[in-house]
Amino acid sequence: MTSQNPIFIPGPTNIPEVLRKAVDIPTVDHRSPLFAKILHPALDGVKKVMKTGRAEIIVFPSTGTGGWEAAITNTLSPGDKVLATRNGVFSHRWIDMCQRHGLDVVVVAQQWGDGIPADRLAEILAADKSHEIKAVLATHNETATGVRSDIAAVRGALDAAGHPAMLFVDGVSSIGSMDFRMDEWGVDIAVTGSQKGFMLPPGLAIVGLSPKAMESVADGRLPRTFFDVRDMISNYSAGGFPYTPPAGLLNGLKTATEMLLDEGLENVFARHRRIAEGVRRAVDAWELHLCAMRPELYSDTVSAIRVPDGFDANRIVAHALNAYGVSFGTGLMELAGKVFRIGHLGSLTEVMALSGIATAEMAMADLGLAVRLGSGVAAAQEHFRLGAAYARQKAA
Amino acid sequence: MTSQNPIFIPGPTNIPEVLRKAVDIPTVDHRSPLFAKILHPALDGVKKVMKTGRAEIIVFPSTGTGGWEAAITNTLSPGDKVLATRNGVFSHRWIDMCQRHGLDVVVVAQQWGDGIPADRLAEILAADKSHEIKAVLATHNETATGVRSDIAAVRGALDAAGHPAMLFVDGVSSIGSMDFRMDEWGVDIAVTGSQKGFMLPPGLAIVGLSPKAMESVADGRLPRTFFDVRDMISNYSAGGFPYTPPAGLLNGLKTATEMLLDEGLENVFARHRRIAEGVRRAVDAWELHLCAMRPELYSDTVSAIRVPDGFDANRIVAHALNAYGVSFGTGLMELAGKVFRIGHLGSLTEVMALSGIATAEMAMADLGLAVRLGSGVAAAQEHFRLGAAYARQKAA
Amino acid sequence: MTSQNPIFIPGPTNIPEVLRKAVDIPTVDHRSPLFAKILHPALDGVKKVMKTGRAEIIVFPSTGTGGWEAAITNTLSPGDKVLATRNGVFSHRWIDMCQRHGLDVVVVAQQWGDGIPADRLAEILAADKSHEIKAVLATHNETATGVRSDIAAVRGALDAAGHPAMLFVDGVSSIGSMDFRMDEWGVDIAVTGSQKGFMLPPGLAIVGLSPKAMESVADGRLPRTFFDVRDMISNYSAGGFPYTPPAGLLNGLKTATEMLLDEGLENVFARHRRIAEGVRRAVDAWELHLCAMRPELYSDTVSAIRVPDGFDANRIVAHALNAYGVSFGTGLMELAGKVFRIGHLGSLTEVMALSGIATAEMAMADLGLAVRLGSGVAAAQEHFRLGAAYARQKAA
Amino acid sequence: MTSQNPIFIPGPTNIPEVLRKAVDIPTVDHRSPLFAKILHPALDGVKKVMKTGRAEIIVFPSTGTGGWEAAITNTLSPGDKVLATRNGVFSHRWIDMCQRHGLDVVVVAQQWGDGIPADRLAEILAADKSHEIKAVLATHNETATGVRSDIAAVRGALDAAGHPAMLFVDGVSSIGSMDFRMDEWGVDIAVTGSQKGFMLPPGLAIVGLSPKAMESVADGRLPRTFFDVRDMISNYSAGGFPYTPPAGLLNGLKTATEMLLDEGLENVFARHRRIAEGVRRAVDAWELHLCAMRPELYSDTVSAIRVPDGFDANRIVAHALNAYGVSFGTGLMELAGKVFRIGHLGSLTEVMALSGIATAEMAMADLGLAVRLGSGVAAAQEHFRLGAAYARQKAA
Incomplete structure (x- = not known):
């Protein structure tokens, strides 16, 4: 605790x-x-x-x-x-x-x-x-x-x-x-x-x-x-x-x-969208797929990530908690074992999000999934940099 | 606040x-x-x-x-x-x-x-x-x-x-x-x-x-x-x-x-009884009466105190809050205006209880009730002293 | 604690x-x-x-x-x-x-x-x-x-x-x-x-x-x-x-x-003076004397109270803490044993002050001093009521 | 805040x-x-x-x-x-x-x-x-x-x-x-x-x-x-x-x-060493150098990182704070502008450290330094994974 x-x-x-x-x-x-x-x-x-x-x-x-x-x-x-x-x-x-x-x-x-x-x-x-x-x-x-x-x-x-x-x-x-x-x-x-x-x-x-x-x-x-x-x-x-x-x-x-x-509701929504998109870029970099079937369905508060067939997604959640002290969400009911979920809502910052992405990478790599360390982080960083640049422009 | x-x-x-x-x-x-x-x-x-x-x-x-x-x-x-x-x-x-x-x-x-x-x-x-x-x-x-x-x-x-x-x-x-x-x-x-x-x-x-x-x-x-x-x-x-x-x-x-x-459940109960009894002694000293009809009915967590006929008990509660920043309970439904309530449960100490009794006295006196300042406090103090003496003996 | x-x-x-x-x-x-x-x-x-x-x-x-x-x-x-x-x-x-x-x-x-x-x-x-x-x-x-x-x-x-x-x-x-x-x-x-x-x-x-x-x-x-x-x-x-x-x-x-x-500095000072005066009225009611020799010397933040000759004032402080869980100040150096001190500065309210006065009374009575229970409280209440009345008038 | x-x-x-x-x-x-x-x-x-x-x-x-x-x-x-x-x-x-x-x-x-x-x-x-x-x-x-x-x-x-x-x-x-x-x-x-x-x-x-x-x-x-x-x-x-x-x-x-x-002092020290080493691996990956001249001098609580000649290191610290809300340390006195410092002491976890490394990468990249996004993170992750593996073995 x-x-x-x-x-x-x-x-x-x-x-x-x-x-x-x-x-x-x-x-x-x-x-x-x-x-x-x-x-x-x-x-x-x-x-x-x-x-x-x-x-x-x-x-x-x-x-x-x-x-x-x-x-x-x-x-x-x-x-x-x-x-x-x-x-x-x-x-x-x-x-x-x-x-x-x-x-x-x-x-x-x-x-x-x-x-x-x-x-x-x-x-x-x-x-x-x-x-x-x-x-x-x-x-x-x-x-x-x-x-x-x-x-x-x-x-x-x-x-x-x-x-x-x-x-x-x-x-x-x-x-x-x-x-x-x-x-x-x-x-x-x-x-x-x-x-x-x-x-x-x-x-x-x-x-x-x-x-x-x-x-x-x-x-x-x-x-x-x-x-x-x-x-x-x-x-x-x-x-x-x-x-x-x-x-x-x-x-x-x-x-x-x-x-x-x-903060302004539209700013709050944009912040959620920016962080969510960073997570999605990481998922792409990992060559994994979201549970959500089409981009217009993508949630800006939580991403459910499908793991390769035959791999138990719950292991990622358990391992991230035990080895790194980080909590992700498991798949529920018919998605149990098939997805793990990254929640990215509330007061999360880009910086905090990156630590979650980095942890997911370590956990997946530890468990033998073919995820290149740093790949998801880099994809998210690239997106977050643009977001930060945009925010700076807007403030200027 | x-x-x-x-x-x-x-x-x-x-x-x-x-x-x-x-x-x-x-x-x-x-x-x-x-x-x-x-x-x-x-x-x-x-x-x-x-x-x-x-x-x-x-x-x-x-x-x-x-x-x-x-x-x-x-x-x-x-x-x-x-x-x-x-x-x-x-x-x-x-x-x-x-x-x-x-x-x-x-x-x-x-x-x-x-x-x-x-x-x-x-x-x-x-x-x-x-x-x-x-x-x-x-x-x-x-x-x-x-x-x-x-x-x-x-x-x-x-x-x-x-x-x-x-x-x-x-x-x-x-x-x-x-x-x-x-x-x-x-x-x-x-x-x-x-x-x-x-x-x-x-x-x-x-x-x-x-x-x-x-x-x-x-x-x-x-x-x-x-x-x-x-x-x-x-x-x-x-x-x-x-x-x-x-x-x-x-x-x-x-x-x-x-x-x-x-603390020990029996000690917790005894503490509540001791503080409640102090409040009851104060009520006696004020020459007021509890709503509870007989001693075996007396609650050790809250005392509802009847005020003289024709006096609106809500005034005591409002005045104690406005003039002294202390909250008591009002009478509810058919007891509205007829009683005010002193809650004496939880982590209250004798010392805290005395400040509540003293405040009730001031509020009642301010509003013209024939309550002698210090009378309820003295009655409660007398009881609390015995309680403290007993607690000391027990600890020794 | x-x-x-x-x-x-x-x-x-x-x-x-x-x-x-x-x-x-x-x-x-x-x-x-x-x-x-x-x-x-x-x-x-x-x-x-x-x-x-x-x-x-x-x-x-x-x-x-x-x-x-x-x-x-x-x-x-x-x-x-x-x-x-x-x-x-x-x-x-x-x-x-x-x-x-x-x-x-x-x-x-x-x-x-x-x-x-x-x-x-x-x-x-x-x-x-x-x-x-x-x-x-x-x-x-x-x-x-x-x-x-x-x-x-x-x-x-x-x-x-x-x-x-x-x-x-x-x-x-x-x-x-x-x-x-x-x-x-x-x-x-x-x-x-x-x-x-x-x-x-x-x-x-x-x-x-x-x-x-x-x-x-x-x-x-x-x-x-x-x-x-x-x-x-x-x-x-x-x-x-x-x-x-x-x-x-x-x-x-x-x-x-x-x-x-x-709050306004003058209001802060007046509040301290009002509470201090309540404590001083209590000391009078107890027939005790302040260490401060003349009224123009009286402090509005702390009162040092002389106890009768031959009585050890430290006993009051120790007893109040042990029996009632309340801390007062002891006498220091050449005043050790001769006075006990009531601090009344900061965010203290009249209501809190009354609980301190009531505790001091109990402690002194427990130790055999000729202090009538409720007497100091009543004197302070009388003063605090006037203060509250004045504050109400001013606000109105 | x-x-x-x-x-x-x-x-x-x-x-x-x-x-x-x-x-x-x-x-x-x-x-x-x-x-x-x-x-x-x-x-x-x-x-x-x-x-x-x-x-x-x-x-x-x-x-x-x-x-x-x-x-x-x-x-x-x-x-x-x-x-x-x-x-x-x-x-x-x-x-x-x-x-x-x-x-x-x-x-x-x-x-x-x-x-x-x-x-x-x-x-x-x-x-x-x-x-x-x-x-x-x-x-x-x-x-x-x-x-x-x-x-x-x-x-x-x-x-x-x-x-x-x-x-x-x-x-x-x-x-x-x-x-x-x-x-x-x-x-x-x-x-x-x-x-x-x-x-x-x-x-x-x-x-x-x-x-x-x-x-x-x-x-x-x-x-x-x-x-x-x-x-x-x-x-x-x-x-x-x-x-x-x-x-x-x-x-x-x-x-x-x-x-x-x-936690055990030796475990505390090992934890600091592990996190510090992760930061040092990131510095290597960035092709930058520590201010500390030899490995036996490396501190496990803070790393001062030299930036390329002609680049003002203070810009990294200011930018990380303004764009990403993360505080690093500046260089002091004769090192002003020549180094920025990453503190990695106290209750920091590997996961928190990764977010700092990722932020430093973004800030340096934003400012035009030739740092590949994700490179330092990956190097640190690789080290932290070994550390986690070792900790798991030890616990088993």
Whole structure:
């Protein structure tokens, strides 16, 4: 626990010093006026990061998974039909959750490594003349495969079909790191957590609900109390919380949104893209391939890297940790052993990224893969130099 | 936010330095072996604090409210009958949650300030020949009224009736501060949070389930995923977690149980009793009365103090905060304006308690109540001196 | 180390949370431009706290004692005559240091509990026709006796005699807590540390030098390198430091001056006076006496309290620590066993002060002194209530 | 201040998390028994790190420079002759300090990049028949040039000449990182600081004095108070300190020695050697040269790297900071512009080192130096892989 090596899992991220300190505060009297001075700026900051002017932001002491549950239990009822694409572990789990809550999920199975097929959704929605489908569930960034789907295209599918279903988006590993346009894309519920783009410790589910989603809250007949949006809303307006709020994490959220907005969202996104592209150049140099099937699917927060057939990718992850004290992500479920993942989101710098790339090279070489030492580093360096040059030009 | 005055709300408590540091750690790779070295000692420590050798301990990134929801959604089914006493806000809220989840709650309404009427429960249970009642819900310590109920007596009521219902206990503001004997009392589900007896920031629901409760998990037909005990159990055994765990808080929980067990649970309880008794002596000296109706009901973690009729107790709380920077608890729901509450749980010392008593005196005097300055302090000092003398004798 | 009881030694003080965090920062590259952004605002802030527009501020990684040494070694030469009053341990030690450095100290011995006798100094200075006396050394606040001397009167003595000697003032336990007017009082060297009015951990000697003192630096023939003001000045101007600077503490100093100036120096002084007066009321209520002989000598940062003859005051200090976990100050040198000291400087609040007063009462009562429990607390409460009332009026 | 890039200056080092926390503690009553429980283990730990059983360890709230001053002012007298080698900035500064304190320094000027010439010292000592030389001053590791001298050989020179002079060693950038054998090498005074091998913030001068040095303390006629060893010794034995001690830093020192001893000093040294060798392999790959003239002089804590003639090395340092947020060390005095320095001491890992090497490559390439990207990284990786392999074998 004492090494200062960066961590390269796709969340929780490395926590910036200033956020460590924002979270680590003495006990706040959550029934005093002080609490509202933490909560409301945090909520307002999240709105800006989600690019929404009209959504309600609700924060639960929970995780992204709890955010999903809040999304469906507040707005849907047993037997409701929802449409979802399964293209990785996290989309799979959300589908599973829906089924466990008695929803009727129309599953579009997609190859893992591919994105959400908006055209296929459009067909299904067009065919749903009676509008039985109440919601479309979309995972913006599949953390398991490093695939970013096109949410605007999903919105387009809904619009093309003139379908009134709500659009629920899992933005857990995208919001705050990659462009997310809640209002423009007509997202009805957006879900994320504290430990990804917001660079905080885990412990918050952050949910945005459009006016349309808020209307549906009254109709939802799935039981819920802890995740009940109505209790939250009524307490927030009085500067309160329906139960004991995690004031430290909320103070961290307030500070994290300030950090992101001070840097400028577009700069934050460009930084993620630059670092991600450096990692991708390294993968190319290693003559390996991403799980993501096409460049337009490449995620800027996590890269899932396929290893040669017959080689167990888990060995890379285990060896990097044991020999070099560096954590990468393993492949999950059907990708177990087939990919390893490099998380590159949050406050990572180019310099930190290079140490991750260098470590991956050593680990692969140690295990006999034909990876030339320094090759991925050099490819990433070349890219990062250009990025630094560009940043210097821009500042000048 | 910069004053170092202690806080006297009945949770979250003042956080000891060592726990601040245990929580505030760099990101842990929760899929590495490191995580199990945090999780398992934390779970084992909780077992000892709950005095159970046979329960499973499950920890959710949530709050006590989430713990209640986990208790009922994992073990009960819509329409199930449960028996519960309403004698304060928190028991009231648990009942409300049950109703919102479609349970049929047999409510025993009790005066706020009174405890759970075990004899009345015994009658109801004896009358339930067909054993329709699946669970008895008991709030060990009503935080709203400062009333501790006798859980052993509730168990006695079940046993006397030969009734197989499970016993669910809300120990949120008792566990870790007052004696709690999960196994001896035959508690099937015990619920608490991180921010009371464990002295941590909010963010963890901590739930203990007896073997009998674990058996019922398979039968529960209330939908749940985030709070599903089965997912937790299957992941724990592999050193994992079904979603991103709050590793810092869990490390805090590990450390908190070490602190409590190092001090010795009986010493911890005696310390809470000593400080609580000091507060009660002060209340006597002020010629005020506790909300708790009889000495055997007095809570050692929070005292709700009735103010003279016609006086708004909220003024004391607001004034203490504004004029002296000290937080007390307000009265809730039907006690709003009628009581103010002094929380005295967690790492509070006699010395800190005296500053709270002194502040309450100043606030009451400022607002025109006939409280003699120094009177409550002197009464508490007298008691604390005896306690210190006893502690010295014992150490010698 | 885990209790959150306040500390009542006359420095180091309780450290405010925000200063804990300002000091605890990752390593700063002290040869980068970042360092100047810490150093220069810290120096500017100190100037304002010392009320000087013309002094140079020099900060050494050292303590107040080091600051004294810097004062004399930079400006004086072996055999130089200085005039100093000995009225407590700290003035005694400064004299001793001068003698160990080969200075010829004209000592005015004053009863411990009394202040600097400006009239006596005036006589000596007037008699020194040949101006052999190069500097007058004055301890603004004798931490050992709780006596504040009148520095303006010392300046008056110099002026009355038309004497060119420099005026060196030990403001270790006054600057930042009590009014200190470097320019107005014609102070040539002012010395303090980080751990008193600045509320930081120990580790910084903070020295202000008037233009006149700076001129004398060239002439000083006492050897010094670590404490050489010339090396400091030449490095500061380039944003540097002659050796590795304690960047965290300097960042703390920057933040501490911001805190003091944000509150307003006069408000800071009034707060110290209010709390000190509360402690003095308690001493009266206990029918004990301060070491300080007259009200105009009373220190607002520390009170030395005489105990009845024949009683060993150290027992109070030891007992308060052992039985109640609270630290007070002992009597030093000739006051050992005769007084105990309550430090009341820094970020102490009225509420924290009351817990110290209450603890002192318990300790004295435990040891058989005829102190009525609650009596001192009540006297202080009465005073603090007026203070709070006044603060409310002012804010309204 | 928010990036988590490692720092590559040759001290202060990156501070391990556990030491950040050990230093950042609430105020300690330094006159209570608690203080001795911090101080004495810290002193004992330092003894073990210095490999001495007989020395007194004295810790001043100061820096290494203060440690030098303590060494000479406590043991020498004006006019005393000392013998010293000047082979870099830090040896130069110590000589300058001696001269400013009126000592007569016999200076052996050595090329910067070379070590202490033990044979030359032997000649001078042999020629000093009347034993006028009272002390030999030796800089174990010249931080400015990355040169480690052979202290055992210096001892050999003294012994060969049968000369009774004391041996004073500046171990600021060696102790705790490279082998240092105070007793075996007959070192009379060893000096270091908190911010190098002990990985703490700056603020402590740590001085070890042999019995022979302690004897000379009585005879030293240089004035000193702050740095007086006699005051320290007499206070330490009572668990005290002659002035306000920096308790947090001392607690950090206690913890740092525990960390070093737990890892095992030989393992600590091997780790530094391994990382240093990786950096040296990178320098080779870049076709550049170290300032250190021969392999036996190579420092394991800092490498000073010569740049091609005509190129200003400061540009690399400035560019790395501006473009990539990474701090390296500049060349000092006569090496200014000719070298840049990579510090590789303290808690640095191989992985962190690689990010520094990669950054240096980018910076040099950006500035037009003929450095192939990835070349130095690959050379270091190759070395680190062997090291990791060896560590795995050893653990198996």
